Amino acid sequence: MIFSNFVKPLQCKKDIAILMATYNGAEFIGEQIDSIINQSAQNWELFIHDDGSTDQTKHLLNIYANKYPQKIHVLYGKSTGNAKKNFFYLMENVDANYIMFADQDDFWDKDKVKITYKKMLALEKEEVNVPVLVFADLEVVDRDLKTISPKMSKYQGLKMENTNFNYLMAQNIVTGCTVMINQKCKALSLVCRERDNVIMHDWWCALVASYFGKIGYIDKTLILYRQHGVNSVGAKNIHSISYVKEKLNKDRDQKKSLIKSEKQVALFVKTYNIKDDYIKTYSELYKLKKFKRVLFLIENKVWKSGLLRNIGLLYFC
Structure with missing residues (x-):
């Protein structure tokens, strides 16, 4: 129909x-x-x-x-x-x-x-x-x-x-x-x-x-x-050398990705009037000093999957 x-x-x-x-x-x-x-x-x-x-x-x-x-x-x-x-x-x-x-x-x-x-x-x-x-x-x-x-x-x-x-x-x-x-x-x-x-x-x-x-x-x-080269979102082999090189060479992209996730959470806080402190803090993580950002992620167990991703998270936050 x-x-x-x-x-x-x-x-x-x-x-x-x-x-x-x-x-x-x-x-x-x-x-x-x-x-x-x-x-x-x-x-x-x-x-x-x-x-x-x-x-x-x-x-x-x-x-x-x-x-x-x-x-x-x-x-x-x-x-x-x-x-x-x-x-x-x-x-x-x-x-x-x-x-x-x-x-x-x-x-x-x-x-x-x-x-x-x-x-x-x-x-x-x-x-x-x-x-x-x-x-x-x-x-x-x-x-x-x-x-x-x-x-x-x-x-x-x-x-x-x-x-x-x-x-x-x-x-x-x-x-x-x-x-x-x-x-x-x-x-x-x-x-x-x-x-x-x-x-x-x-x-x-x-x-x-x-x-x-x-x-x-x-x-x-x-x-x-x-996977055919024009997917909107494709699967990437995290274990490949090319993936590691790509991540190391795209530090700005990783920083942008983190900021996007913070903005998304900020929207979530605003939309649903969220009161949880750790969620509100993540939504404004960019306002904190580098040391406090790292400390926040560790204390609140805000982790991604795998050691490599988490090293990147702490480095680029």
């Missing part, structure tokens, strides 16, 4: 709305949509918003929407300008009990929806009426879906248990295309209207779930995460 000039949010008739942001994705988008169509669980509808593609993406989306009018819905609204804004636009314009995010160029395991949904329901039983986010690991593959690394967590040296707020302030370990959020998490995430300092939609949702509710990790690879 194709929607244009829609006035109010679209209502998902199934439990799960899968939101896909697209832009010039014609090369791989057919494989991705097919992998969603072939899910073992079918309690979902797919909502796609294209951001002004100039290749054959729109044409392919129309073909799929006409073939599966009850399952696939294409939204033709305003152009947003980037993936973050596109996903927020989709969250604002689609109502559902649960939301999953989908990139245009990956390939989903046939049980991804079923496994993620089961984990979500289990977490919601533990604590009712709180924002919940569920995420999983990924298999890193090349453009032909050949394995580069069986688990992205190992490839990037990520500690997937680092979901407490003090860790998430400095580093996001939640990859959006593996995520499911409940309605409470979506509603709280959308309270934020000034999103220039939101780094990515998945990071913001993770902060919301970590602070106000619960995050659950599935220690399985439920996506083939395709």
